Amino acid sequence: MTIEAxxxxxVNAASRESPAEVAALLRAGDDLRQAQVAAISGKGADDLRTATQARRTKVALLAEVALETLGARGGAHRDAIVVTLEAASVDPELGGRLRDGTLDREATPGSGLGPAGGFQLLQGGDEAGEDDVITEEARKREAKEAERAAVVAEREAERAARRAEQLRARARDASASAEAAEAEARRLADEAKTLRRRAART
Known part of the structure; x- marks a missing residue:
C-alpha cells in the first residue's frame, strides 16, 4: 500500500468510526469559508481567527482517531493526515468523500486554504472603480497570506506540542527509572544488612 493510500x-477509517466528528469538521469548514469571504472584503478579522481555531480543533480530533487506526506507524503520517482533513473541510468534493469514507488519496499541502480566489466580495454598489479593484485584490492577497501563515503556525504549534509531550514522556520514564533504581538500592541494602547479621551469628 502506498503512502497516499x-x-x-x-482518514476513511476515522470517518466511519466518528461520523459526528466528520460532520462537525465540515460545519467548521463552512464557517471558515464564510469567514474568509468576510475577511477578503475587509470585514470580520476576528471571525476568521475564531473560525480557523475551530477548524484546527476539529482537525486535531479527527487526526487523532486516524492516527490510532495506524498504531505505531501513525506518527510518520500525521502531517499528511492533517493536510487531508484541512482540505476536505473546505473543498465540497473532498468533504463529500470524507463523509462517505471514500477518499482514495491524501490531499496536497495548500489545498486546505479554501477557494479564496472564487469568493464574491461583500461590497455595496454594482460597479467598482479601478482603485477599489486594486484594494480588493490586495485584500485577497492579504487574506490568503494570513491563512497560509495561520496554517504554518498551527502546524508548528502541533509539532511543538508533540515535542513537549515526548519530553514529558521521557521525563516520566526517567523518573520511573530513578524510582526503580532507588527501590533496587534499598533492596540490596536490606539484603546486605541481612547477610551481615547472619555472618555475625556464625
Missing part, C-alpha cells in the same frame, strides 16, 4: 485509508 495509507493516509486515505486511515
Amino acid at each position: 495509507v493516509v486515505a485509508w486511515a
Whole structure:
C-alpha cells in the first residue's frame, strides 16, 4: 500500500468510526469559508481567527482517531493526515468523500486554504472603480497570506506540542527509572544488612 493510500485509508477509517466528528469538521469548514469571504472584503478579522481555531480543533480530533487506526506507524503520517482533513473541510468534493469514507488519496499541502480566489466580495454598489479593484485584490492577497501563515503556525504549534509531550514522556520514564533504581538500592541494602547479621551469628 502506498503512502497516499495509507493516509486515505486511515482518514476513511476515522470517518466511519466518528461520523459526528466528520460532520462537525465540515460545519467548521463552512464557517471558515464564510469567514474568509468576510475577511477578503475587509470585514470580520476576528471571525476568521475564531473560525480557523475551530477548524484546527476539529482537525486535531479527527487526526487523532486516524492516527490510532495506524498504531505505531501513525506518527510518520500525521502531517499528511492533517493536510487531508484541512482540505476536505473546505473543498465540497473532498468533504463529500470524507463523509462517505471514500477518499482514495491524501490531499496536497495548500489545498486546505479554501477557494479564496472564487469568493464574491461583500461590497455595496454594482460597479467598482479601478482603485477599489486594486484594494480588493490586495485584500485577497492579504487574506490568503494570513491563512497560509495561520496554517504554518498551527502546524508548528502541533509539532511543538508533540515535542513537549515526548519530553514529558521521557521525563516520566526517567523518573520511573530513578524510582526503580532507588527501590533496587534499598533492596540490596536490606539484603546486605541481612547477610551481615547472619555472618555475625556464625
